Amino acid sequence: MTSPQTPQTQEKHVTTGATVWLTGLPSAGKTTIAYELAGRLREEGHRVEVLDGDEIREFISAGLGFSREDRHTNVQRIGFLAELLARNGVLVLVPVIAPYADSRDAVRKRHEANSTAYVEVHVATPVEVCSVRDVKGLYAKQAAGELTGLTGVDDPYEEPETPDLRIESQNQTVQESAAAVYALLTERSLA
Secondary structure, three states: OOOOOOHHHHHHOEOOOEEEEEEOOOOOOHHHHHHHHHHHHHHOOEOEEEOOHHHHHHHOOOOOOOOHHHHHHHHHHHHHHHHHHHOOOOEEEEEOOOOOHHHHHHHHHHHHHOOOOEEEEEEOOOHHHHHHHOOOOHHHHHHOOOOOOOEOOOEOOOOOOOOOEEEOHHHOOHHHHHHHHHHHHHHOOOO
């Protein structure tokens, strides 16, 4: 038998939903920032999900390649799932490269059509910094000729022209980057 909720615990259960899309180059810090922010939001009682791009590719977009069309399809699937969760009261953090502006715009429009809050964060870490971080070894493979189509190197990355927030992760800690996103969410009454 569960005990009834006290007014104190009821206040902690926050149900404002929104999608926070973190776009940027591979190894920019998107996923690290998302998980740092998710922890803080959960501590405050928010329902939070992180839709990690690698996990989505494995479980929802398996079989898709990295052509422009396949990348667009992958982003639209993630956008659909994010919007569905967000309109049902979940704060959805989406650390996904999403290299093409038209794909990101279509996701934003899906959210607008459903009156679902959407925040675009550009993790604007320069390729020179990302290639040193090289979390997954992609830049090394590309440099060795073992990989082609690396976003920002030999495949395009269209930077957002007017993101809601631009973070230069090379100039601050992960906690500071997450705090900047949190401050924007607070300003917009989403956290």
